[in-house]
Amino acid sequence: MPATTASPRAWRTVLERIESDLLEGRLRPGERLPSERDLATELGVGRSSVREALRVLEVMGLIRTAAGSGPQAGAIVVATPDGGMSTLLRLQVAAQGFPLADVVQTRIVLEDAVVARLSADADRDLDAVHALLAAMGADQLPAADFLALDAGLHYALAEASGNTVICAMMAGLRTAIESYVRAGADRIEDWDAMATRLRAEHHAIVDAIEAGDTAAARALVRTHITDYYTAAGLVPAEH
Amino acid sequence: MPATTASPRAWRTVLERIESDLLEGRLRPGERLPSERDLATELGVGRSSVREALRVLEVMGLIRTAAGSGPQAGAIVVATPDGGMSTLLRLQVAAQGFPLADVVQTRIVLEDAVVARLSADADRDLDAVHALLAAMGADQLPAADFLALDAGLHYALAEASGNTVICAMMAGLRTAIESYVRAGADRIEDWDAMATRLRAEHHAIVDAIEAGDTAAARALVRTHITDYYTAAGLVPAEH
DNA sequence: AATATGCTGTGGTCAGACCACAGGAGGACG
DNA sequence: CGTCCTCCTGTGGTCTGACCACAGCATATT
Numbered sequence: 001m002p003a004t005t006a007s008p009r010a011w012r013t014v015l016e017r018i019e020s021d022l023l024e025g026r027l028r029p030g031e032r033l034p035s036e037r038d039l040a041t042e043l044g045v046g047r048s049s050v051r052e053a054l055r056v057l058e059v060m061g062l063i064r065t066a067a068g069s070g071p072q073a074g075a076i077v078v079a080t081p082d083g084g085m086s087t088l089l090r091l092q093v094a095a096q097g098f099p100l101a102d103v104v105q106t107r108i109v110l111e112d113a114v115v116a117r118l119s120a121d122a123d124r125d126l127d128a129v130h131a132l133l134a135a136m137g138a139d140q141l142p143a144a145d146f147l148a149l150d151a152g153l154h155y156a157l158a159e160a161s162g163n164t165v166i167c168a169m170m171a172g173l174r175t176a177i178e179s180y181v182r183a184g185a186d187r188i189e190d191w192d193a194m195a196t197r198l199r200a201e202h203h204a205i206v207d208a209i210e211a212g213d214t215a216a217a218r219a220l221v222r223t224h225i226t227d228y229y230t231a232a233g234l235v236p237a238e239h
Numbered sequence: 240m241p242a243t244t245a246s247p248r249a250w251r252t253v254l255e256r257i258e259s260d261l262l263e264g265r266l267r268p269g270e271r272l273p274s275e276r277d278l279a280t281e282l283g284v285g286r287s288s289v290r291e292a293l294r295v296l297e298v299m300g301l302i303r304t305a306a307g308s309g310p311q312a313g314a315i316v317v318a319t320p321d322g323g324m325s326t327l328l329r330l331q332v333a334a335q336g337f338p339l340a341d342v343v344q345t346r347i348v349l350e351d352a353v354v355a356r357l358s359a360d361a362d363r364d365l366d367a368v369h370a371l372l373a374a375m376g377a378d379q380l381p382a383a384d385f386l387a388l389d390a391g392l393h394y395a396l397a398e399a400s401g402n403t404v405i406c407a408m409m410a411g412l413r414t415a416i417e418s419y420v421r422a423g424a425d426r427i428e429d430w431d432a433m434a435t436r437l438r439a440e441h442h443a444i445v446d447a448i449e450a451g452d453t454a455a456a457r458a459l460v461r462t463h464i465t466d467y468y469t470a471a472g473l474v475p476a477e478h
Numbered sequence: 479a480a481t482a483t484g485c486t487g488t489g490g491t492c493a494g495a496c497c498a499c500a501g502g503a504g505g506a507c508g
Numbered sequence: 509c510g511t512c513c514t515c516c517t518g519t520g521g522t523c524t525g526a527c528c529a530c531a532g533c534a535t536a537t538t
Contacts, residue, residue, distance in 0.1 A: 079336025097318025307500030
């Protein structure tokens with residue numbers, strides 16, 4: 001008798017209800033969801049089923065939960081796509097649903113589009129990019145720190161392109177292969193030389209973007225990524 | 240007491256455990272997870288916490304659960320990225336985390352890459368694409384059916400490109416805006432004319448791919464998508 | 479007026495209890 | 509001996525009730 005139609009899954013009922021509330025505008029970003037207990041009684045399901053649905057929404061980056069009282073407590077709608085995308089891609093890579101090569105290739109596709117768009121857009125704002133370029137110029141930077149800044153740089157480029165979806169996907173793809181990238185850095189014999197080369201390539205890419213040279217920017221970013229992953233032994237050899 | 244380090248989240252413990260099992264190869268696709276009760280006792284958490292973690296994995300498309308007994312029962316690792324990506328993108332769009340325009344633009348970027356790759360690849364296999372093209376040639380096809388076949392066609396192209404990540408993302412992007420696309424179809428005055436035009440564009444794209452004309456294929460797919468979304472009133476007007 | 483106190487409601491977690499289901503083990507029967 | 513049937517077991521799915529820690533608010537106290 002709990003089944004409304006043909007779905008014996010109580011938690012799915014909750015998920016669909018919240019999704020429809022979101023879709024119809026009854027629930028907007030920043031607003032609070034009803035308490036778990038209220039949702040349970042209102043939907044005629046147990047509190048545990050409500051919690052399972054909320055957990056999914058939390059991991060997907062749709063809500064933020066906090067205990068206690070007051071306006072900041074409870075489940076609040078916050079659309080933060082990055083976290084959810086990162087978790088999904090990371091897990092899929094771990095479960096071998098996504099081959100590493102496909103992830104790298106997709107990253108190239110997206111970053112290619114990012115630099116193409118940026119180089120064609122006169123109103124671009126690359127302040128964050130330049131700041132990261134400067135930070136990466138520091139000497140004696142440990143590989144881990146360099147890689148973190150590198151991730152930030154590529155993310156900043158995506159952010160500058162203004163497309164939130166591409167931005168989230170880039171962040172997710174990066175996170176998904178983060179552990180492999182770190183391991184790959186250890187395989188590189190002369191890290192200082194690699195760092196110097198990466199710095200130069202970064203500058204060349206940004207220069208090409210600011211010069212409006214789309215073709216050059218695309219080609220540079222392509223080899224930049226491909227060469228590094230090949231050197232790190234993450235991808236056998238491009239077709 | 241239950242906190243091992245500094246994490247008061249029991250369900251996250253479960254999630255991390257399974258992810259590490261996946262990463263270390265202790266858990267491979269097709270294999271079964273321990274039963275919920277076993278996992279609970281083994282990790283020292285309650286069964287409900289285990290269930291919350293499993294629910295997340297299920298929605299993300301990592302596991303498939305089935306009650307009963309035998310080798311097919313329980314939670315089995317199945318890396319099916321499409322479902323998880325679709326759910327994530329759909330929810331993010333619903334929660335206004337992803338503007339519709341960004342979704343459409345990202346779809347163009349990915350599909351652009353797909354046709355570019357296909358047109359450059361001599362070993363492409365477009366049998367599924369041709370089958371869908373033929374199916375879409377039927378007369379008096381309702382708009383809903385036509386759109387379903389259209390989705391299948393674009394997905395088949397992505398599939399032919401061989402990149403599972405792009406494939407999953409394409410499917411997810413499509414699902415995310417599916418309801419809007421359906422609503423947009425109603426806004427088109429002369430649907431038959433639109434269908435005829437879409438059919439012609441599809442054939443032109445496939446022809447360009449098979450002719451190895453990358454530039455033409457890219458341009459065609461770009462206008463194909465842009466024009467339709469503009470006609471359906473989903474995107475105001477490309478920059 | 480400023481501070482201290484307890485109350486209330488929140489999410490977080492656990493334990494236990496059912497249910498429906500699918501498969502296997504064993505016996506009953508031909 | 510082979511076939512069928514029944515019961516038993518273990519699974520996920522769900523609900524209920526019970527605690528806990530926490531944050532804010534109202535109240536009492538100073």
